[in-house]
Amino acid sequence: MTIQKSSQRKPKNGRLKHLRSKHIDNIQLLILALPAIVLLFVFCYIPMGGIILAFKKFRVDLGIFDSPWVGFENFEFFFTSSDAWRVVRNTLGMNFLFILFTTVFSVLFAVMMYRLRGRRLVKTYQTITLMPSFLSWVVVGYMVYALLMPGPSGLINQIIMLFGGEPIDWYSQSGYWPVILLVVKLWHGVGYNSLFYYASLMGIDKEYFEAAQLDGATKSQELRYIILPFLKPIIIVMTLLNIGNIFRADFGLFFNVPRNVGALYPTTDVVDTYVYRALTQLGDVGMSAAVGLVQSLVGFVLILVTNLIVRKIDPESALF
Structure with a gap:
């Protein structure tokens, strides 16, 4: 019985080692990609909050969120212009x-x-x-x-x-x-x-x-x-x-x-x-x-x- 138990544990140990090494490799790759992820988040995802400016008449004294809403007026200003x-x-x-x-x-x-x-x-x-x-x-x-x-x-x-x-x-x-x-x-x-x-x-x-x-x-x-x-x-x-x-x-x-x-x-x-x-x-x-x-x-x-x-x-x- 002891021989059978030990033989059953080896595949599990081998699988655990494989998963652990794979996990370590993934962490290393994630660390390498971290600067690019940070740049993408800071310069691409965070600025998405500024989309609301397209529907507002921005005033510096009121800020982004307190500026009045104007609907599609900003879009009309561009597409109805002669240029x-x-x-x-x-x-x-x-x-x-x-x-x-x-x-x-x-x-x-x-x-x-x-x-x-x-x-x-x-x-x-x-x-x-x-x-x-x-x-x-x-x-x-x-x-x-x-x-x-x-x-x-x-x-x-x-x-x-x-x-x-x-x-x-x-x-x-x-x-x-x-x-x-x-x-x-x-x-x-x-x-x-x-x-x-x-x-x-x-x-x-x-x-x-x-x-x-x-x-x-x-x-x-x-x-x-x-x-x-x-x-x-x-x-x-x-x-x-x-x-x-x-x-x-x-x-x-x-x-x-x-x-x-x-x-x-x-x-x-x-x-x-x-x-x-x-x-x-x-x-x-x-x-x-x-x-x-x-x-x-x-x-x-x-x-x-x-x-x-x-x-x-x-x-x-x-x-x-």
């Missing part, structure tokens, strides 16, 4: 271009890096393309201004005059700026975004390419039937995350690069810059909070709808 359509159009249109072209160029650059054989050459190219991502938009704004400075002082105008053309006053003609902002955005972000796709490519088994070469597949066929199918999940995830922010513009880009010039508002004024001016010039906290709430709700709905479409087409690539 609402312009800023919404610019925000959605430019973000759509950013998502499309950034994804395409990031994937192409990642594939190009993957095809290069020299590791030193790959690191050199990655470093060069990644460096712009570490520059603040304030610095980028001054760099762009040096290139597009009005008159003969700007570098671009000097090149135009060198070929016999007339200098262009870039900061008074809004038609050029969708292309200018797109080029600046690609220069600033393609190197960083390509890292996600390059990391995914590094996980492809080399045997796929060896088998394709034995079958006589061309480089374009390898791209179509091997590389792109492996990249499809990460492309979908990145696109879904970007769609969630399609109603939010990159404030640093749209404020610092066009230098907040009024003549460029027809193509460079977006929701975020409009709200900034309303807050700084009018001091309308309620309207700013209302627009921020609308941005969050639109992003949330777009993520749900897009994920639902992806789940219908390819369930394995959906976020949830």
Whole structure:
């Protein structure tokens, strides 16, 4: 009997040790994640209490909770203004271009890096393309201004005059700026975004390419039937995350690069810059909070709808 009892206790002891070690591992992982959890709670969850400002006429002397309720008046102020359509159009249109072209160029650059054989050459190219991502938009704004400075002082105008053309006053003609902002955005972000796709490519088994070469597949066929199918999940995830922010513009880009010039508002004024001016010039906290709430709700709905479409087409690539 004693032998049987001892034999029965061993599995229990082993199970307890396994559970204890697993519990310790979970605690260690929780400690590692604790700073991110604290930041998320402080800067994302606690500010949610400010949602009520969207339905109030905020007064500093009364505070958030004692300020009078105004219902949907703050929302009406924005959506009935003459500039609402312009800023919404610019925000959605430019973000759509950013998502499309950034994804395409990031994937192409990642594939190009993957095809290069020299590791030193790959690191050199990655470093060069990644460096712009570490520059603040304030610095980028001054760099762009040096290139597009009005008159003969700007570098671009000097090149135009060198070929016999007339200098262009870039900061008074809004038609050029969708292309200018797109080029600046690609220069600033393609190197960083390509890292996600390059990391995914590094996980492809080399045997796929060896088998394709034995079958006589061309480089374009390898791209179509091997590389792109492996990249499809990460492309979908990145696109879904970007769609969630399609109603939010990159404030640093749209404020610092066009230098907040009024003549460029027809193509460079977006929701975020409009709200900034309303807050700084009018001091309308309620309207700013209302627009921020609308941005969050639109992003949330777009993520749900897009994920639902992806789940219908390819369930394995959906976020949830």
